[in-house]
Amino acid sequence: MKIGELGQIAQCTVETVRYYEKEGLLPQPERTAGNFRSYGPQHLERLRFIRNCRALDMTHGEIRTLLEVMDAPAAGCGRVNALLDEHIGHVDARIAELMQLKQQLGELRHQCQAEQPVAACGILQGLVSMESEARQERHTHLG
C-alpha cells in the first residue's frame, strides 16, 4: 500500500509517517518504479505500535527502546516493565504539578469577580505581586 493509505489506517498524516522514517522509528520501505513508498502489513503493525505509544505520551526515545527490545527475540522484557513504570511516574508527577497549578489559578481567579478598570483588577495585581517559588526541576518530559 502507498503512504496515504497507511497513514489513513494508522490515523496519522503522511508527513508524520515520513518523519518517523527519517527518525529511524519506521524502516525504509521498498519503492515502486515511480519512487513511491510501498508498505506491507509489518510496516502497518509497527506504525500502529508507534502511534499507540505516542497516544500514551511516550517520547521517541522511549519508543525506540521498546522497538529495540522487540527486535531482539532473545531479550527479556524487564527493560519494558521498568520503562513503563518510569513513564507512569512521569504522568503522576505531571498530574500533581497541574493540580497545584489549578489551585493557584483558582485562588487568583477569585480576586476579580467582575469587569473593572485594569488598575483595580485583583488578577493583574496578583500576577504582579505573586512570589513564584523557584521552579523545581522537571521530573517529567510531559509539558
Added chain:
Amino acid sequence: MKIGELGQIAQCTVETVRYYEKEGLLPQPERTAGNFRSYGPQHLERLRFIRNCRALDMTHGEIRTLLEVMDAPAAGCGRVNALLDEHIGHVDARIAELMQLKQQLGELRHQCQAEQPVAACGILQGLVSMESEARQERHTHLG
C-alpha cells in the same frame, strides 16, 4: 541594574531575559556607554509579571494579551478574566487527559508482572494491539 542582577532577582537566566526582549515581552532597556543593558524597577516588575505567568504555564501569547491590557489604562479587565477562565480550562482538560492516560498505562502495566521473553510480554502485546481511539484535538497547550 545590569542583566545579570535582574535575572538573579527574577529567578531566570540572562539568556531568558534577552529572549523575552527579542520576543517583545520585555521593552528594550537603555544601554550604558559600553553597550550593556541597563534596567530600572519597572523592568523588574514586568519581568516578575512574566515569570509569574510562566510559572502558571501561560503561553507567551496569553502573556502578551495580559500585558497589552495592562498597557491600556482605559481598558477594562474583562479580557483578563476570560483569559484566566480559558487557561483554567486548559489545565482542567490536561488533567483529565492525563488521568485517563494513567488508567490506560496502569491496565497495560498489569499485563506483565515479571521478566519474560519478549514474545510473551503482555505489555508489548498490548501496545501492538491497542486500538487508540482517534486522538481528539487538543484543547490545551499544556504538554
Added chain:
DNA sequence: CTCACACCCTGAAGCTACTATAGAGTCAAG
C-alpha cells in the same frame, strides 16, 4: 492524446520557549 486532478516526492523552514555555544568586547580589582 491531452488535460485535470489527486496523490506522491524532497528539502527546508516554522512552531514553542528556551538553552547552549562561539567569538568578541567591557570593566573593576590587584
Added chain:
DNA sequence: CTTGACTCTATAGTAGCTTCAGGGTGTGAG
C-alpha cells in the same frame, strides 16, 4: 597591565511534528 567576571551578538539545537515550495506520478474523462 593583566586577570576574571561579566556582557554583547548571532547562530544552532531541543521535541515532534506541520507547512511550504517546487516539482514528479498515475488515472480517468473528453
